[in-house]
Amino acid sequence: DQQVKQNSPSLSVQEGRISILNCDYTNSMFDYFLWYKKYPAEGPTFLISISSIKDKNEDGRFTVFLNKSAKHLSLHIVPSQPGDSAVYFCAARANSGGSNYKLTFGKGTLLTVNP
Amino acid sequence: DAGITQSPRYKITETGRQVTLMCHQTWSHSYMFWYRQDLGHGLRLIYYSAAADITDKGEVPDGYVVSRSKTENFPLTLESATRSQTSVYFCASSESSFGSGDTFGSGTRLTVV
Numbered sequence: 376d377q378q379v380k381q382n383s384p385s386l387s388v389q390e391g392r393i394s395i396l397n398c399d400y401t402n403s404m405f406d407y408f409l410w411y412k413k414y415p416a417e418g419p420t421f422l423i424s425i426s427s428i429k430d431k432n433e434d435g436r437f438t439v440f441l442n443k444s445a446k447h448l449s450l451h452i453v454p455s456q457p458g459d460s461a462v463y464f465c466a467a468r469a470n471s472g473g474s475n476y477k478l479t480f481g482k483g484t485l486l487t488v489n490p
Numbered sequence: 491d492a493g494i495t496q497s498p499r500y501k502i503t504e505t506g507r508q509v510t511l512m513c514h515q516t517w518s519h520s521y522m523f524w525y526r527q528d529l530g531h532g533l534r535l536i537y538y539s540a541a542a543d544i545t546d547k548g549e550v551p552d553g554y555v556v557s558r559s560k561t562e563n564f565p566l567t568l569e570s571a572t573r574s575q576t577s578v579y580f581c582a583s584s585e586s587s588f589g590s591g592d593t594f595g596s597g598t599r600l601t602v603v
Contacts, residue, residue, distance in 0.1 A: 476521045476584050477523075
């Protein structure tokens, strides 16, 4: 039972355009969502997060949108740069007492930004 | 150097052997985690620890053992390695707040032959 779903295994965009990466979740207990970026042969690095009490969080070129009613979040990258080419993981954390700090990850989306 | 380090970076072992993957963090983060990354599965949690001497199972704990006698170390042991445990293993640590994400090590690529 996959609780965090990234239905697009890959996405290709042109440099300077917008990249939109999508993520759906099924667990209503999730109340904190994160995006990680991963380059080959490196560990994932934290990119941006959003609490369930918000519907938008922005950090420079990166914006995350959360639609709680649809159980959907998206990551927007504007403008996209070739250095953004990486695998992007969506992750979620449930407010469930002692296991607050366990992350559930999606399978990832490979973003390729073409020059 | 400050950070989270994993060793070894690469390991080849034979089926049935015991192997231990090491993880060390310098921040004194309370929480530490072990994940495995496999094609088609993303990152899956193996075990996690909320503090020294406190550990709990994640999504895929079978065949693995962890310990946490010191806050900074969180070794992962494969008691009798199987080919299905061929994977890339990531250790991570976290502050006790929701303000930022977990910090990951560079990973250990383990091959069981």
